[in-house]
Amino acid sequence: MKKSSKSLVEKLKRSLDTKPPQRLQGAEFASDSCSVAGDYGIGIGYSFSQILSFCIVLALTIAVYANGLDGDFLVDDRPLIVETSDLTLANGLKRFFLSGMWNFSSLHISDQVLYRPVFLLFLALQKDAFGLQPVGFHIVALLLHLLNCVLLFAFLRRLFPQATAWAPVLGMAAFALHPIHVEAVSWISAQSHLLATGLVLGALISHIRFVEGGSWGNLAFGAILFLLGTLSQEIVLAYPLILLALSLLLKDRRHAIGAGAVAASLLVYLAMRRVVLDFTVPAYPMTWAKWQTFFEFSILSIRNLVIPWPQPFYLETPHGEVGPLSIAATLLALTAAWWGIQTGRGRNAMFMGILWILLGILPSLSAAFNSPPRYSLRCLYWGSGGLAVLVTWMAAVGTHRIHRRTIFLGVGLLLLASAMAVVVANRTWQNDATAYGAAIRFNPDSSAGYEKLALFYERGGHLAKAIENYQSAAQRSSGDALATNLENVGHLSAMSSLIPEAELALRQAALLAPTRSSIWVGLGNVAYMQGHLEEALKLYQRGFALDQGNYEACYNLVLVLTKLKRFSDARKYETKLATLHR
Template identity: 25%
Template sequence: MFIVAVFYGRTYLFEFAGIDDEANLQGNPLITGSVGLAEAWVRPFLHLYIPVSYSFWRALALVLGGIKPAGFHLANATLHGLNAGVVFLLLRRWQPALTRAAASVGALAFAVHPLQVESVAWVSSARDLLATFWSLIALLLYVYPDHKQRRFTLAFATVAFCLALLSKPTAVVTPLIAAVLIVRRLWQRPYRDTLLLWSLMAVAAAALSAHLQPAVENPFVVPWHQRPALVLAALGFYAQKLAWPIGLSADYGLTPVKIMRSVPLLATGTIFAIAALRSVGLRLFVIGLLPTLGFVPFFYQAISAVADRYTYIAMLGPGLLMAMWWRRGPQLHWVLTATVIVWACLSALQMDHWASRIAVARRMVATNAESWFGYFNWGSALLEQGDGEAARHYLEASIRIRPWFPDSHYNLALADVASNDLSGAEEHLRANLHFGGANASALIWLGHVLALQGKYDDADPFFRRGLSLDPTHAGGRLHFARMLRAQGRSDEALEQLDLVGPSGLTDLHYHTLRGELLLAKGEAAKAIEAYEQALVLGAHDAATYANLGVAYLRTRDYLRAEEVLQKAIARDPYKPEALHSMGLVYEATGRKDEAIAVWTTASGQGFQPAITALRRIRLTKPKGQEFRR
């Protein structure tokens, strides 16, 4: 267990892979804490009801003080090490005749096969690790319970199985694995009754999962009469990768239609299925794959009908097979040991392809030139790094391969905005809405892009529709308020800011905009509060200090006004607004020469209020002095 955890420990240095990590973690209110954890147990999220996994991630984020990749990767490596340890115990309990060496080889085969790398190195796959952990605990208690407390042991096994289902519904295969492991004892009532209960629980979990993941979202659903071919072809693929784990990737591009056309995979799958009838280990491998072989459609089939992570619990079968072969004699020991070492070396190399989001995407494209998903992730990663021009190349490649994928259009629109190509951004945002349906972010961004082009009447309905879908979208409220201010609708702009939720209150732009609107409305005291809060949040730019100076000037707090205006001028010595306001402070406090000096500087930049003030003060007759003809 410790060896396995250490072996995968270098993933501690890896970044998030980007494949759903944003949605599952950073963008998941159940993990970030923006909603109560009880929500995870009440309703599904992202078409999955997996409250145990969400609770695990939430607890991990609290312990780490945030969603940090190092801690989450370390948790995955630890879970995988625990699973390897439980596999060792399960093999020993299932076959007491197995030596420690045999069970160790079996556990290591389960742990270090290259097919397992994706499940460990991809943070979001902690769901698979947790579900397998609880399934293995359930099997450990079920296979050989304490006969003195058999009922209690089987009850605990049932609780563990329930936790497995609530971690990820792919644990539905656990009853079948249990039946294979204790086939000779199924007639005994405690085992039979427990297995019946587990089967009912599995059926309920499968029905719930099918209900939450509607097949209409998957454009690659195949007819029922073709699914046996899909299952055999997928099984053939996994059999090949089990025996020859080379060229592994997160995107094989093998959609159901493509994989069914492969005669070699169909032949391999058929042979493997026949062999599984005679081998317990191969039979367990097939059973572990059942939820994702293609009998039931699932959303990822739109990208690939096969994926390494689907083999995670299935690798119990090859592990058991390796342990059984160890018993055949010393002549096989060297072969099995060498096999495990080769697998470990290949896994070490495979881990490098999961070091970062770009590394994952690069591997996708290298193994599948038509990987629109790889190009999308590559471009998205570059966009996050601020390299919009480089991102554009990969996002456009993704769209060429799959033009109807809405997220590629959305991210390309963001790249267009960054390069000030507003017409291009508008085109891609409209494409996003066309292919993906209404979503708040795209609607709000389209409103913002239209507003930047001065198309206020066109932008207004998009803002309102987007904010009706997501009333808590603080950025949308701010952009909408800015547009309303540009239209001279300050009162409506303030109403939008009043609707900003708690997350927006920590945005300095919210407070600076609020200050501007209140200042324009003549409510200087409230504007001061807004600007002071903006300063607390880090708004130390010249414009904020200049506007705050104006607010203090209007309340006749000349001392404070002079103090903040000096900070504005220190940051921008030629900012005309700050210079003009400073001149008003000097004039109000009787320092005419200083007022003339700063107004002269501002006038040199063509700032009309300063020019007017300069003319006025020069025409003012000093006390006790008369004009002479």
């Protein structure tokens, strides 16, 4: 094939004024080429110092994430992996492609908006391999993160061929050790972000091979990888726009052809969603308040990319999170962009990094239109690849040795701080107690964290702590949610023989939700424990009248009627009991 089209590398060479790096005394092999990039046909040699620094970054990444390998299943992991028998390859592969993601969980949510069959398949493979041992899942997640670092490094090395050998290593390190990635790497259910990012980075490298004169097979392979990425996580949906922006920046029709190919893959993905979920894009309410939340989420994303501490975890995102730190981070980012424009060097690379960030986080910002809106750090994983491009560009455009040393020293100190932050942040993802504790710290006015933490303690048999957290949740809720929290306080208090507290909580719940069968059954249990059998009978009958499918109400009616020696009435309920599912 004739390479009449100018390559991405050649065009970026013109915009980068840097000279080829000087040979470091004793730091390189005798040959300039070490040929360790052959996996993707990227034929640029690697110096010994670059290989060494590359390996050091990977080793450091493993070290800082090692304390997260003993983490338990938590939050969504339980309904998605632990509490369901549907997530297995034993029942066939095609069924993963025929329904929404949560149909395979213990929740069986009817309102489906997530379609991630490749991710489900990936989880099923792990569950079949490791069973319910979370350490296997965590090792796979860390390996995926390392693979993504390698792919990103290969791309950066090709993007900045004349930059100093350290520049792409710094860019990769910024990605590998960025604290915002802890949620994606250490939370098993967030593996979808790692998987989709790896697939689309592979698609990007395949696209570059096509642009630089590769075969049409490279184009097709990249389109397939992108399709698999979209079927893993929606966060990568804007990738075609990144390629389209490249074609406009570099004025190369082959970039436009590549953008068209992945756009075709995107149409296939949307068609699959339409067939399976009966819609392509969920209809979100576009109110002014939602757009305000969208703006807040955008600023929060910039802040967390630039100043990634503290690391929030939200079950419900509070309003007014755009504080001084977010504004400072935004101003810092704008200043850096202005400086880049003023330097006049490598503008195309700078613009690509900025577009990658903006378009990379765009799909995640749709969460601002959810009810309730929920901001997630894991959604920045793919978009932060653009930050790696910008870090590499900043290192590449330095013209004076002191300038470069200043950059490397500053970035090095930041990476050291980032590594320490990763180690600390990993402890948030040890179990439900640490995760929901973080949710409470970052939004103490929300009942969601207290409810989930109470459920964790209840599941572990720590009833006193569960009651305490349900009470805290009740103080922060209203309506049906308040009734549910009071009911839970009542049931657990009864189980703990705290009879007055149980009766008070259940009667308060009954005032809020008088048609809820389970509340009256709970009050019946309290009366039964006090020896008031006739009162218990009336309460059980009221609960059963409200819901004749309530197994506990029917069973307790048999029990109390037998105690009262009303055997004929008890037999009627026994007959009914045989038809109910426990």
